[in-house]
Amino acid sequence: MPVEVRDLSHVYNEDSPFSAAALKGVSLTIADGEFLAVIGHTGSGKSTLIQHLNGLIRPTGGTVVVDGMDIADKGTNLRKVRRRVGLVFQYPEYQLFEETVHKDIAFGPKNLGLDNDEIERRVEEACRLVGLPYEAVRDKSPFELSGGQKRRVAIAGVLAMEPKVLILDEPTAGLDPAGRDSILERVQEWHRAGTTIVMVSHSMEDVARLADRIVVLDHGEKALEGAPREVFADAERLTKMGLDVPAVTRLARELNDAGLPVPRDLYTIEEMEAALLAAFGKGEGGC
């Protein structure tokens, strides 16, 4: 069930003196099972783009087609679109509202009209997927939990809808290093289990390590698109767009420029470690 974004434009407050074009003719296809990252400076249109992917806002030009359903078509049942495409907002813990963790996660499935057994199964499964101890937290108020746990409850609420495509808007913003790693490991697990992932992030390290493909937005337009090594090839251009390349990549380029036999396109500490051990003749066979 691919998601097709076709020449998508969005102008906020169209026909008013305050009109502002947030997206200008963006086209892209999100393939089944892919891990797509969206990066761009603040105000580049990332949030506007992802809100179209599940029909939360309608395009002012172009369209998005999800599983054959055209979100620009007034006749399309957007609820159906939202069952397939789940959206986790930035700082989703601010949207928790129920008395108990169970009720909060069950809210979406209940609105789908599912029977109690199925709701129960989904809530339990969603807790398992985000790594929350179901029995221990089900009757707690979400507001008693730590920041990292609250975020898991909020994500579980979206997972309980069993979406085929999961969109995460900066899922690790404000989390400590251990909390960040733990959420990202979960995201990788969901991806391996077949969920299509679209992740918005300001961390070039995370994006380089996890994504199959990266789309770069700049002032509402698609500026670059490709595998991490293609997108991160032009560090200067990314810097001009308010972005960066991973620290490891900066190091790789400095070493390569100085004549060390280290490739320029390295993105993770593991890759750099292996390349340096080889360059210094301390490879696997060395000991």
Place this chain on the structure above:
Amino acid sequence: MTDIIRVQDAWYEYERADDEGELAVRGVSLSVRKGEWLSIIGRNGSGKSTLIKLLNGLFLPTRGSVTVGSYDTRDEDHIWDVRQRVGMIFQNPDNQIVATIVEEDVAFGLENLGVNPQEIRERVDAALRAVGMQEYAASAPHMLSGGQKQRVAIAGALAMEPEVLLMDEPTAMLDPGGRREVMETVERLHRESGLTVVLVTHFMDEALRGDRVIAMQDGKAILEGAPREVFAREAEALKAAGLEVPAMAELASRLRARGLDVQGAPMTVPEMAQALIARYRERGASGNAG
């Protein structure tokens, strides 16, 4: 070195509806010294945000004391003296901008103090220059990028001519360009104007820029020292506390474990590049000789 802020055995307990309080800070003692940059790291829920809010009397300790200069933060008669001396920047730039024009936003605190208009003009201009935002004096804040908004917020704090600037994760919501802008601005103010900085952060490379770092766990300060020493010596303790060391320090320790020793404990990309290049050339030279 003179201490500007003194925290003595401070405890802080959040009240909860079920009457079971929650102890967020448990007996912390520390001093903030004039002209230093102190960073506070720790997991979510470790008490670091609560601690920083104790430093300007936004929260009052439930036990122990916090003094700013000669004022105890619990002394209501001098709370505004405390707040004037110790400014604060929060995580979300949109939650701390109040006016519709940048320079009016920067002037907001001064107007409330009843400072005369001529002086307000001078202080606002100086503050905007200090953060490199003078060109945007007449702009609308909502048209600015995240990094620019944070710099405006910093200008608003600077206009009050504080001795200490507290920052609670000021770059958490910013893109890489915004993070660079804000950190470079803070570094410059600290270096050139001697501004005392207390920074709460989850980014170890930001903590690395400071003079001193304190790691919090379960409401207590568990580690303290110069960032380079703490990151070099306490990598295991930091990991156990859910933290990490800067990426280049992590790389150096992995290489060391595999028999490739990198000299000088590099922590940044330029330092690591320099150390590796020197090591490689040395090796080449000795190889040729043999």
